Each structure stands twice: as C-alpha cells, then as structure tokens.
Amino acid sequence: GGSVKTGKMPEGEKTRQCKQEEEQQQKEEEREGLIEFYGSYQELFQFFCSNTTIHGAIRLVCSKKNKMKTAFWSVLFFLTFGLMYWQFGILYREYFSYPVNLNLNLNSDRLTFPAVTLCTLNPYRYSAIRKKLDELDQITHQTLLDLYDYNMSLARSDGSTLSTRKRSSRSLLHHVQRHPLRRQKRDNLVNLPENSPSVDKNDWKIGFVLCSENNKDCFHQAYSSGVDAVREWYSFHYINILAQMPDAKALDESDFENFIYACRFNEATCDKANYTHFHHPLYGNCYTFNDNSSSLWTSSLPGINNGLSLVVRTEQNDFIPLLSTVTGARVMVHDQNEPAFMDDGGFNVRPGIETSISMRKEMTMRLGGSYSDCTEDGSDVPVQNLYSSRYTEQVCIRSCFQLNMVERCGCAYYFYPLPAGAEYCDYTKHVAWGYCYYKLLAEFKADVLGCFHKCRKPCKMTEYQLSAGYSRWPSAVSEDWVFYMLSQQNKYNITSKRNGVAKVNIFFEEWNYKTNGESPAFTVVTLLSQLGNQWSLWFGSSVLSVMELAELILDFIAITFILALRWFRSRQKLSPPGPPPNSHDNTAFQDEAPGLSAPHRFTVEAVVTMLPSYNSLEPRGPSRDGEVGHE
Numbered sequence: 066g067g068s069v070k071t072g073k074m075p076e077g078e079k080t081r082q083c084k085q086e087e088e089q090q091q092k093e094e095e096r097e098g099l100i101e102f103y104g105s106y107q108e109l110f111q112f113f114c115s116n117t118t119i120h121g122a123i124r125l126v127c128s129k130k131n132k133m134k135t136a137f138w139s140v141l142f143f144l145t146f147g148l149m150y151w152q153f154g155i156l157y158r159e160y161f162s163y164p165v166n167l168n169l170n171l172n173s174d175r176l177t178f179p180a181v182t183l184c185t186l187n188p189y190r191y192s193a194i195r196k197k198l199d200e201l202d203q204i205t206h207q208t209l210l211d212l213y214d215y216n217m218s219l220a221r222s223d224g225s226t227l228s229t230r231k232r233s234s235r236s237l238l239h240h241v242q243r244h245p246l247r248r249q250k251r252d253n254l255v256n257l258p259e260n261s262p263s264v265d266k267n268d269w270k271i272g273f274v275l276c277s278e279n280n281k282d283c284f285h286q287a288y289s290s291g292v293d294a295v296r297e298w299y300s301f302h303y304i305n306i307l308a309q310m311p312d313a314k315a316l317d318e319s320d321f322e323n324f325i326y327a328c329r330f331n332e333a334t335c336d337k338a339n340y341t342h343f344h345h346p347l348y349g350n351c352y353t354f355n356d357n358s359s360s361l362w363t364s365s366l367p368g369i370n371n372g373l374s375l376v377v378r379t380e381q382n383d384f385i386p387l388l389s390t391v392t393g394a395r396v397m398v399h400d401q402n403e404p405a406f407m408d409d410g411g412f413n414v415r416p417g418i419e420t421s422i423s424m425r426k427e428m429t430m431r432l433g434g435s436y437s438d439c440t441e442d443g444s445d446v447p448v449q450n451l452y453s454s455r456y457t458e459q460v461c462i463r464s465c466f467q468l469n470m471v472e473r474c475g476c477a478y479y480f481y482p483l484p485a486g487a488e489y490c491d492y493t494k495h496v497a498w499g500y501c502y503y504k505l506l507a508e509f510k511a512d513v514l515g516c517f518h519k520c521r522k523p524c525k526m527t528e529y530q531l532s533a534g535y536s537r538w539p540s541a542v543s544e545d546w547v548f549y550m551l552s553q554q555n556k557y558n559i560t561s562k563r564n565g566v567a568k569v570n571i572f573f574e575e576w577n578y579k580t581n582g583e584s585p586a587f588t589v590v591t592l593l594s595q596l597g598n599q600w601s602l603w604f605g606s607s608v609l610s611v612m613e614l615a616e617l618i619l620d621f622i623a624i625t626f627i628l629a630l631r632w633f634r635s636r637q638k639l640s641p642p643g644p645p646p647n648s649h650d651n652t653a654f655q656d657e658a659p660g661l662s663a664p665h666r667f668t669v670e671a672v673v674t675m676l677p678s679y680n681s682l683e684p685r686g687p688s689r690d691g692e693v694g695h696e
Contacts, residue, residue: 120605149603163436164586178362182405184348184395273298278497299387308489327376372572379416380565400527419538419568425530426578439524451482461520474501
C-alpha cells in the first residue's frame with residue numbers, strides 16, 4: 066500500500082498537465098484521422114458546401130439561420146444544376162448522332178479521261194433472229210390493223226412485203242395469242258357498252274394481258290399511250306426471241322466502220338484498241354471508248370481540241386421501227402470499271418447537229434462506320450454482285466432485282482447478267498414468266514423487295530457534271546463537200562443529208578476538279594471542350610470541382626453503406642437468443658452517438674489514457690497538505 070498526499074495543485078502544474086492532455090488528444094486525433102469519416106448526411110453536406118470550389122454552394126450553409134435565403138439558394142442551385150445537365154444531354158445527343166462537316170477542295174491536275182459509251186439507237190435485225198423478227202412484225206401488222214384499222218407495210222429482209230398471217234410460225238403465234246394486245250375502257254366507263262355514244266376512242270386504254278401458269282389469275286398491263294403500249298408489247302416478245310438464242314455471241318455483229326466515221330482524241334486517231342463492243346437489246350450496238358485500264362487516255366489540256374471527237378452515222382437502215390422510235394445516237398460518260406446503264410445516265414445526240422459536251426469532274430468521299438451507311442467495296446452488302454465491275458449503287462439494285470427474279474419466277478430477266486445456274490426467261494420454257502415479272506416489278510418499284518434499302522451508297526465515287534451545246538453540222542455552205550468526202554472515205558451512200566450524220570465532242574471544261582470530303586464535326590475533344598464550357602458557365606468551376614463532386618457522391622455511397630451495416634449489426638445483437646433481459650451491453654452503442662460539431666472517428670489503433678479531473682486532485686478535508694497512501 067502507499068499514500069499520496071493531496072492538496073491544491075500549483076497553477077503552473079495545472080497548465081503543464083492541461084497541455085499534456087491536449088497533446089495526447091491531438092495524437093489520438095492524428096492517428097484516428099487516417100480513416101476519419103462523417104457520422105451523418107448533414108455533416109457530409111455541410112462539410113462539402115463549406116469547402117467546395119463550386120460557386121454558390123457556400124450559400125446553402127452560411128445562411129442557415131435565414132430559412133428564406135437558404136430555400137432561395139437551394140432552388141437556384143439545383144435549378145442551375147438541372148439546366149447544366151440538360152445542356153449536357155443536348156451535347157451527348159449531338160455527339161452520338163455523329164454529325165459531319167463537308168470539306169470542299171478544289172484540285173488542279175492532269176485528268177484521266179473517263180469512259181464514253183456510244184450506242185446506235187438502232188436495234189439491229191441480226192441474222193440469227195431475222196426470220197422470227199419478220200414473223201413478229203407480221204403478227205404486229207395484223208394486230209394494229211384489227212385494233213386501229215392501220216395498214217402498216219413491213220418490208221422483209223429479202224425485199225418482199227408481208228401482208229398475211231398465214232405464213233407466221235404456229236409456235237410464235239401461239240405465244241403471241243396468249244399475251245394479246247387489247248383495248249380496255251377506262252375505269253370510269255367500264256360499265257358502259259362498247260357501242261355507247263358516250264365512249265370515245267380516247268376513252269380506251271390499251272395494253273396486253275398476262276396470266277399465271279394455270280390461267281387462274283390474269284391482269285391487264287395497261288398504258289395511257291397507245292405508242293407506249295405497242296412498243297412495250299413488241300419489246301416483250303422481242304426479248305423472248307433474244308432469250309431463245311443459245312449463244313449470245315451470235316448477236317455480236319459489230320459494224321464499227323459503218324457507225325463511227327471518224328474518231329480522234331487529243332488530235333490523234335483512235336483505233337480498235339481504244340474501244341470495246343457490246344450489244345444492248347434496245348439501244349443496239351454499243352461501243353465504249355477508253356475502258357482499257359492498261360492504257361487510259363489523259364487530257365493534256367482542257368478544251369474542245371483536247372478531248373474525244375466522233376462523227377457517227379445516224380441514218381437507220383434495216384432497223385426495227387416498232388422497237389426504236391427515235392433517230393440519232395445515245396451517249397453516256399462514266400467512270401472506268403463501271404457498267405454503262407444507258408437508260409439511266411445517257412442522253413441522245415440529234416442528227417445533223419454538232420453536240421459539244423463539256424465535263425467537270427467531281428469526287429465524293431464519305432465517312433463510313435457510325436457516320437454514314439456507305440460501303441467501301443460492297444462486301445458488307447447482303448446482295449451478290451452479278452456484274453464484272455466494281456460496286457455501285459445501281460449495280461447492286463439491278464443485281465438484287467435479278468436475284469429475286471430467279472428466286473420467284475424461276476428464270477432471269479434478259480436485260481441483266483445471268484446468275485450462276487440460271488437461264489434467261491423464255492415463254493417457250495417458262496410460260497408465265499411475264500405475269501411473274503410484271504408483278505415482281507410492281508413490288509420492286511414500291512420497295513417491297515427491299516432492294517433500295519439493302520443497296521447502300523459507296524463511300525468513294527466519281528461523277529462527271531455535263532453541260533452541252535448544240536450547233537448545226539455540217540453547215541449549209543459546207544455540207545456538200547463534207548458528205549462527198551464521207552462517201553469517198555467510208556463508202557457512205559447518203560440518202561438524207563440532214564439526218565444522216567452527227568458530230569459529238571466530249572472534253573474537260575477545265576483542269577480543276579472538285580473533291581467533296583467529310584470529317585467528324587463532333588470529336589471527343591470537342592465534346593469535352595463543350596462540357597467544360599457548360600460547367601464553367603453555370604458554376605464557374607474547373608476539373609478539380611468535378612472531382613470534388615465525384616468525391617461527394619462516393620462519400621454519400623460510403624456513408625449509406627456504413628449506416629446500413631450498423632443498423633444490420635444492431636438488429637442482430639438485439640434479436641434472440643441474447644443476454645438476459647436485466648443485463649444490458651452498452652458497448653455496441655458507445656460509438657453511435659455522434660457529436661454535434663465533430664465528425665465520428667473510427668479508431669484502428671488508439672491508446673487512451675484516462676486522466677483524473679482537476680477537481681479530483683482537490684483536498685477533501687480542512688487540511689491543505691493531505692496525503693493518500695498506496696499499497
């Protein structure tokens with residue numbers, strides 16, 4: 066045992082002991098501050114508003130004694146916050162719409178001359194099918210006589226005249242009778258009798274009948290113009306005759322010298338190495354210049370004297386009048402390794418006229434991927450390319466129709482390339498192909514087949530903007546010697562000077578060509594810059610302020626987790642089985658009473674020394690110098 070003398074502690078010793086107590090408490094706070102956290106949401110929010118660099122946040126706590134100001138700043142703060150994130154939403158929506166900027170560049174360089182296709186506009190009576198065409202003309206002659214009382218004299222290839230149907234082939238006549246050319250009253254006059262005085266000749270529609278294979282379903286392919294109806298009906302039978310040819314080379318009867326009288330490029334004469342030949346069912350013999358990729362023409366200078374100049378024959382001999390109703394030639398300018406779709410991009414050259422066509426090259430390069438639905442080479446398009454050329458949108462659309470034609474009708478349309486394992490439609494083998502074709506064509510035009518949706522634009526394409534000028538050629542004072550020279554050089558027997566020949570000049574207007582490119586209008590850098598501008602506008606803060614806000618969110622999640630964990634643990638300790646009802650364990654709640662001014666601190670390692678209070682050192686008796694003994 067021992068004793069300690071008690072008495073009044075000197076003032077200096079009191080101060081020294083108080084300092085020791087404060088230092089001890091400061092050390093404990095430093096040790097505990099490594100994992101210091103907040104005891105409530107109020108502490109978290111108050112600390113954030115008092116220390117953040119976001120403008121206006123301090124007003125939420127500094128005016129807490131004035132509830133009106135607090136409410137005003139709270140509404141203003143969250144309204145500003147909402148407006149800022151509304152602007153953020155607009156920026157994100159614009160970014161994910163992938164807008165592009167159009168870049169226009171003007172380049173100047175020597176230009177590769179495009180391919181030029183020229184057709185005769187004269188479907189030729191090829192020797193392989195001449196007999197059947199004569200029979201078809203004979204049937205058509207009788208049909209026009211029955212419908213319109215028009216007596217059309219048709220000359221055979223041997224010079225005799227056809228005027229009777231008895232000589233026609235029974236097989237061809239049978240198929241023509243299956244698809245007859247008829248007149249039909251218009252819809253508003255369908256209930257009136259044919260001999261009614263209210264029915265005029267102009268109130269009839271003309272067309273031909275197409276039926277299914279079992280003749281259970283038929284429809285009338287009608288036209289408002291009789292010329293269009295007769296031409297379409299004749300073309301339908303003409304295609305069937307062409308499709309019956311086992312070898313397409315039998316129709317390859319090129320007669321270049323009798324069509325092209327003169328050819329010159331860059332003041333140099335053209336030869337057979339500069340063109341290729343193909344046959345078009347409606348436009349006759351066609352010749353494509355500068356299509357050989359091994360030796361392409363290059364324009365040394367712009368202007369009419371540095372391009373392609375052609376003198377062509379436009380007089381139609383041995384032609385098919387029911388199939389071709391125009392005189393002249395058809396020209397199309399296109400890029401190399403692209404097919405010439407004469408019915409889409411071509412234009413006609415008038416006889417007796419010099420047509421000067423100036424060109425301007427224009428290239429378009431689109432961004433692929435998320436910026437547009439263009440395709441690089443067509444490999445990602447779900448349509449097989451049936452053409453021996455590179456991908457274009459028109460190539461894809463025609464291939465799509467042809468593949469649907471083979472699938473639905475069992476044969477291929479003669480105007481388009483033949484898929485592997487298929488054969489061309491011919492009503493001697495496919496009786497109802499015409500019915501199937503016109504039904505399918507209506508679905509194709511209405512995009513029921515989805516060809517226009519499947520076929521996408523190429524990301525890179527070259528186009529030529531054309532402008533034409535016309536003048537009379539040859540002139541009245543020079544036509545005599547021009548035609549004389551042509552007759553001497555080309556053995557051309559001129560029967561119609563004004564409609565016999567035409568001249569075509571195709572050249573570059575200038576060396577400059579335009580390139581239309583695309584670039585992303587909204588990149589990640591642009592997005593971050595715009596977000597920063599909006600943040601600075603509404604809150605006048607920086608990137609570190611954003612990090613403070615992120616810290617607030619993380620602290621909010623952490624304090625929610627801690628409070629939920631405490632609540633769960635307290636429920637476990639209170640639930641039976643537990644201690645007797647008279648015994649209480651208060652240690653579980655010792656840390657749950659948060660202070661009003663200081664945040665809670667959870668101690669990992671703390672050495673707590675309980676110091677006696679100053680009053681416990683005061684003497685209890687009348688004596689000032691007492692002692693307390695210790696054992």
